[in-house]
Amino acid sequence: MATPVILGVSxxxxxxxxxxxIKRGVFLGKGAVEQWAKGGFRAKMDRKEAIAILGLxxxxxxxxxLKDAHRQIMLANHPDRGGSPTGTVILVYGLLSLYRYRLFV
Known part of the structure; x- marks a missing residue:
C-alpha cells in the first residue's frame, strides 16, 4: 500500500x-535555456530574426x-524524426539566401 505512494512522491x-x-543549465551548459528565442515569430520576418532562428x-x-546551420536545423526538426514542420526554417534559409545574393533590400 505504501509502495505506490513512495513511488509517486519519488x-x-x-x-x-x-x-x-535544466533551468540552471546543468545539462546543457550555463544559461542554455535563456538562449532560446522567447515568444513566437514576427508577422514579417526580417534579417535579424532569420539569423537568430539559425543560431548564427x-x-x-x-x-x-548559412548552409551548414540550415542543414542541422532541418535534420533536427525533420517530421520523420518527431520534429516540427519545417516551413519556417525553409523561409529563413530563403530569406537569408536572398540577402546573400543581394536580391532583397
Missing part, C-alpha cells in the same frame, strides 16, 4: 529536481555558415 521529486537542473551571428562568416 517521481514528483525527481521531476522537480530535473526541471530545476551577423558577420563576415555568415555566408559560409
Amino acid at each position: 517521481a514528483v521529486a525527481a521531476a522537480v529536481l530535473g526541471r530545476s537542473m 551571428k551577423d558577420g563576415p562568416q555568415l555566408r559560409s555558415r
Whole structure:
C-alpha cells in the first residue's frame, strides 16, 4: 500500500529536481535555456530574426555558415524524426539566401 505512494512522491521529486537542473543549465551548459528565442515569430520576418532562428551571428562568416546551420536545423526538426514542420526554417534559409545574393533590400 505504501509502495505506490513512495513511488509517486519519488517521481514528483525527481521531476522537480530535473526541471530545476535544466533551468540552471546543468545539462546543457550555463544559461542554455535563456538562449532560446522567447515568444513566437514576427508577422514579417526580417534579417535579424532569420539569423537568430539559425543560431548564427551577423558577420563576415555568415555566408559560409548559412548552409551548414540550415542543414542541422532541418535534420533536427525533420517530421520523420518527431520534429516540427519545417516551413519556417525553409523561409529563413530563403530569406537569408536572398540577402546573400543581394536580391532583397
